[in-house]
Amino acid sequence: MCADTPATAPDYKDSVFLPETEFPMRAGLPAREPEWLAHWESIGVYDRLREKQGRKPFTLHDGPPYANGHLHIGHALNKTIKDMIVRSHQMMGFDARYVPGWDCHGLPIEWKIEEQYRQKGLDKDAVDVVDFRQECRKFAEGWVDIQREEFKRLGITGNWADPYLTMDYHAEAVIAGEFMRFLTNGSLYQGSKPVMWSPVEKTALAEAEVEYHDHxxxxxxxxxxxxxxxxxxxxxxxxxxxxxxxxxxxxxxxxxxxxxxxxxxxxxxxxxxxxxxxxxxxxxxxxxxxxxxxxxxxxxxxxxxxxxxxxxxxxxxxxxxxxxxxxxxxxxxxxxxxxxxxxxxxxxxxxxxxxxxxxxxxxxxxxxxxxxxxxxxxxxxxxxxxxxxxxxxPSHGDDDYQIGLKFGLPMTYNVEADGSYRADLPLFGGQAILTPEGKEGPAxxxxxxxxxxxxxxxAKGKVKHSYPHSWRSKAPVIYRNTPQWFVAIDKKLDDGMGEMGDTIRSRALNSIDKLVKWTPQTGRNRLYSMIEARPDWVLSRQRAWGVPLTCFIKRGAKPTDADFLLRDAAVNARVIAAFEADGADVWYVAGFKEKVLAGLYDADAYDQIFDVLDVWFDSGSTHAFVLRDRADGTADGIADVYMEGTDQHRGWFHSSLLQACGTLGRAPYRNVVTHGFTLDEKGMKMSKSIGNTVVPEAIIKEYGADILRLWVAQADYTVDQRIGKEILKGTADSYRRLRNTMRFMLGNLSGFTDAERVDVRDMPELEQWVLHRLAELDLEVRKGYAAYDFQGVFQKLFTFATTDLSAVFFDVRKDALYCDAVGSLRRRAARTVLDLLFHRLTTWLAPILVFTMEDVWLSRFPGAESSVHLQDFPETPEGWLNADLAAKWVGIRAARRATIAALEVQRTAKVIGASLEAAPVVHVEDAALLAALKSVPFAELTITSSLQLTHDAAPAEAFRLMDVPGVAVVFELAPGEKCVRCWQILPDVGLHTHPCTCARCNAALGG
Missing domain, CATH: 3.90.740 (Isoleucyl-tRNA Synthetase; domain 2)
Known part of the structure; x- marks a missing residue:
């Protein structure tokens, strides 16, 4: 008996092994994440990973964003998914390379400079073209630096010190070289046909540069x-x-x-x-x-x-x-x-x-x-x-043009580049279809x-319908017949690369079906139908900022003449060498034509083309100057993964496929992963005018980048995703629950050493069951990451952490961890499993929660050179898998759930304050289940002071759960007194050397 009152009872709190950790309960991510970024920078994590020898390369090739503005939420979704792919494959044993890149040429950047000119009252056409191009280059350089820091703030790993830029001299030289391969193989031709034309920007547009709005x-x-x-x-x-x-x-x-x-x-x-x-x-x-x-x-x-x-x-x-x-x-x-x-x-x-x-x-x-x-x-x-x-x-629509070709209809040239009728057209000469501001003209x-x-x-009227607009100026476009440069995608190519077919179209379609894996599979169908039905590729743009179409045409010759285009390997080599040395600007320097053709051809007999390449040709060529040419590229110039939004089926996936099928003979990728768009919480498209945009910077400032990353991981990215304040609050709640799981492990691993480690064969069944679950998860996590299924990986890990760990293993083992003697097998086994859990959960979650798992890792393994991102996923012994034990524990957990539910009824009714006050009688109908429950310390598993198992028929008033048939619980109070150290109520409390303790606590105290 314990004669002391609570006030006079001995205080054994210093003898209890309460959790010890400096890992804070509150994350403070917005303030602390920059510290880890600085840590990774100081130790050079990305470069150190490249030093690991004997690994199979894995390369995700980055689809380049435009260097022309701050990041939006779509950028965050895109780059975070890519980062999860790269990090998870690195930790699965690959040499996972990621070279970030930027699209630097093209209309979006040129348009920004033109806007600046208009604000200053300057005329772009009066400025030297090279000077104008230099301003475009400087503009792009500035935004590359800004976006690089914004991407890094999201926790994105990669070769940030040496990204690829489409405006680098080598890149421009390769883009020109890739273009000239189409020149050489005969698929390049000049044709006059209707193309989508922006009167505002005065250029042809690719399908990917057009968006549809009501008009x-x-x-x-x-x-x-x-x-x-x-x-x-x-x-x-x-x-x-x-x-x-x-x-x-x-x-x-x-x-x-x-x-x-x-x-x-x-x-x-x-x-x-x-x-x-x-x-x-x-x-x-x-x-x-x-x-x-x-x-x-x-x-x-x-x-x-x-x-x-x-x-x-x-x-x-x-x-x-x-x-x-x-x-x-x-x-x-x-x-x-x-x-x-x-x-x-x-x-x-x-x-x-x-x-x-x-x-x-x-x-x-x-x-x-x-x-x-x-x-x-x-x-x-x-x-x-x-x-x-x-x-x-025929001059103003593709169907019309095809009819014209079939029946020999004449083409017209009535519409000028600015969207007005030619001046000498009777009745309507000079009238604008669209004004320079993109408004309707009088035509x-x-x-x-x-x-x-x-x-x-x-009759006449008006109709509101979906109509093509330039995605840059937001102005309507028209179909206009102009001479343009095309690549014929159905021309037979005799280039020795015919394994996938002898035309660009056949190679593309065969690549889609035979060489590429699609995530989701619907991406295959979408791109296949586009390639199957598409016309020839319009390469030319009537702009200034881009890689020029590096070709010469014979003066006076017709496009149908055999010698219309100058095809000469020596000339091509000179152009490439000049671009390598000084960039594509040299094409526009006076005398360049004469210099390139000197000693080979009469320069006066040829005209130089000054159109620039469709910017999609630039990015479509990146496989050549990134994958093929860089030391951190790939041996065959083919990427393991291309990953972009679903709009890139008509954009980068599409142009890269066409370009590579002309120069590689096949697709430049083995896997294509596609994500959806980002919407607001109501499922509406985000728009600045509506005011429903979500800016990554604002989320990071309030929650931290890891919450944004967790939102990505919890979502099915293959479809459109919603985001907003309420959704982020739910994400933050999931984060807090997971963080508490990690904090519990850290607190109860304080001081753990290998000397404590217990072999799995000597562990209690509860620990063996947890290791079995770890072995199952190891297979599922690796499979999920390999399939780019981050939602599946996180859901499995989150469910394991909250359902298997927090609600079962941690809940049951708190008593042993806090109150058992230091050398007890049960406590050592529990801490051994906690250590194994720690190494797996921190690494498995590191590709998703890059900052938090670094915090967890450094809390246990501090050091100037330490980082969880230098680790691999630990190998998990097959011997941990124990199907028979797992099957047995299905029944044990069900009976435990029924017992705990019965006690919760009493706690809610305030009959008891905690489950340790109970000593229930559990009636079990199934003999095998009863034997299983008797083979384990079931009172310990139910966190009761004592418990009776019986095969006797349960009384009618016994508690039952509908989904756990054959198990009924009769509530009884635990007999005895409360141990002041462990709080269990046992008959032997007060009968030992140390006052008011049970036998277990007395022994732990050295009694």
Whole structure:
């Protein structure tokens, strides 16, 4: 018996091994993370990892961001995922290399300099091009330095001291060299075809430089009158059939062949109107044909009445797709009953009709539009919207251009680089389609007015629809026919690299299917469909800041002439050497052409091209000057991983694939990993105008970079991700729980040495079960990291830390860790497992929580040269796996959960204050489970002072959990008194040398 009162009872608190650690409960990440950054800088972590010998290289090739502004949340998501890939593979035993890079050329940077010029009232065109390019270079250099520090603040590892820049002289030389390989292999050609053109920036744009926004456009319905009928076409359309040996014309009308009167047929069709619909009135002056759908049902309609303000004329006959006729008449302000359908018009007949342009013979037209307009079949024509007929201007649309090629339609050159009509175009000369500010010019309205004047306008309106805009100026773009430089992706290449195919397209498609692994798999489908359907690659841009198209054309020659392009290896070598020495600026220095061609060709016989390369060709070539040429590149010039956002299926993944298939013969990557976009908490796209943007700098300032990294790890990055204050609060809560787990381990490992270590075979089953779980996790963590599944890795580790460790192992073993004697097997085993846990959890989590795990590691292993990021994932013995023990512990844990739940009921009712006050009776129906529970210290596992296990039937009032059948718990109070040292209630308390202690505590005190 313990005769002392609580006030007079002996104080044994100094004998209890309470946790000791300087690892703070509060992280203080915003203030402390820069200290670890400085630590890594001082010890050169990245370089020291490169010194590890005998490792298989693993290279993630960085898709370069633009060096033109502060980082946004998408940058943070992107670079953090990359960092997790690199760090995890390094810690799995690879030599994981990461060379960060920047895209430094192109419109985004050039546009910034032009904005500065406009603010100062300067004219860009009046500035020497080399001086202008130097300003672009300085601008990019400044932002590279800023972004580098912002990326490093996120904890991103890499070769920051020697990144790659597309504007480095060597890079510019290689980009030019890669371009000249297309020149040499014959796939480069100059063609004139419609491309997306920005009148504001006065340049062609790639698909990746275009984004789609809602835009309100004029919409018009235009009459094209029939002016002739082609007899041969009409007769062919009237297929002759024989019925009872009597020839008749077509099954449609059953007219005798001899009765066909071509004069009457011509009279029937002359004056009939074919109506088109378009949202680009400005393209009407460039019309050269009207297309119909070969499988569409058409009808001939007559206007029988007209309402006020309608442009329709009573008695006129119109051909329309039947499915769209009602919509067209409604737009023309014709009410029900004001039209009638006369007869079917079969698509084959339409080819026999000849139309006139709506501006034919117009006053002051100078004969510009006095030509016939053919009707042509087009598979692109549908009856989903419009009229069933498509106005065709080959110079202003890809479908139109393809029709033009097929049927030999003429191209027009009516639109200038600034988006205005050529000055000598009748009626509309000099009028702007789009102004220099990207606003609508007078051209659309002028065309509409002229159509109304000539009687061509049936109806007009406006429509709001998705329309292409320049992603830089945010202004609408137009399709414009201009001479541009293309790479033919279907040209057969005889370059000895035909394993994946003999054209760029076939090589790309075969690479996608045979050589590349996709994460997620949907990325494969998206890129494959894009490559399968894409046209030739437009390489040229009419800008100043970029790598020039380093080629010369023969003066006076045509693009179709064999000697149009100068193809000479010696000339190419001189260009590359000059770029290596002085950069691409030398191309623009007076006399460069003469210098390069000296002694080889007459410089006066050739013209130098001054267009610059599409910036996507720059970044698409990075595999050559980064992977191939650098010492920290790859042996074969191919990366293990390319990882970017899903928009890069039409961007960097796409251009890199095309470029490499032309120069390597295959894709430059083995794996492609894709992440989604970042949205606000409501799932809306972030926009400065809306005010819902989330800035990485603000998150770091409030929470620290590790919280941002944890948000990335907890998310399924393969889809779009939401982020905001409430989401970050939840992330911070998960972080605190995990941090407490690490703090518990550190506190209870104080003073641990190898002398304490216990062999797994001598450990209690609880410790053996934890090691089994570690062995399982080792396999799952490595598999998850190898598959870039950071969400899966973190979820497994977080669940293990909170469910298996905090709620079971730590909860159970606190008593032994605090109160057992120093040399007790149970305490030594627990600390041995804590040490093994420590080494695995800190390294497994280090790729995700780079700062926190460094804090944890240095708290235990301080030192000027110490870092968790110099470690590998520890090898885990296969012997730890114990399937039989794991199966046994499934039942033990279920029974434990039922018992603890029963005690929680009593604690909630304030019958007891803690589980140590209880001595429950646990009724177990299953004999095997009962035996399993008896084979372990179940009272210890349930944190009760004592416990009785029985096979007896449980009384009706016993506590049961629905999901743990066959286990029932009857609550009983623990008999005895409370040990003042360990707080267990036992009958022997007070019977030992040390007052008020139990036998275990008495022994621990040396009694």
């Amino acid at each position: 309100t456009s004029h919409t018009i319905w235009v009459r094209f009158p029939v002016v002739n009928v082609k007899e041969d076409s009409m007769l062919r359309a009237m297929e002759v059939q024989k019925v009872d040996d009597e020839p008749i014309v077509g099954k449609q009308n059953a007219v005798r062949w001899d009765d066909v009167d071509m004069a009457k047929l011509r009279e029937k069709w002359l004056g009939v109107k074919v109506v088109i619909w378009t949202t680009t009135p400005w393209t009407i002056p460039q019309n050269r044909a009207v297309c119909f759908g070969p499988n569409i049902s058409y009808g001939l309609y007559e206007v029988t009445g007209a309402s006020e303000n309608s442009q329709a004329v009573v008695g006129e006959k119109i051909i329309l797709a039947d499915a769209l006729a009602a919509q067209v008449f409604a737009s023309a302000k014709l009410e029900d009953g004001m039209t009638r359908r006369i007869e079917d018009v079969y698509p084959d007949y339409l080819r026999g009709l000849v139309l006139s342009h709506p501006f034919r013979s117009v006053e002051d037209g100078a004969g510009e539009w006095d030509f016939d307009v053919p009707m042509l079949p087009g598979d692109h024509v549908t009856d989903d919207a419009g009229t069933g007929f498509v106005h065709t201007a 659309n309205v002028s065309v509409i007015k002229q159509l109304a004047y000539t009687g061509g306008l049936l």
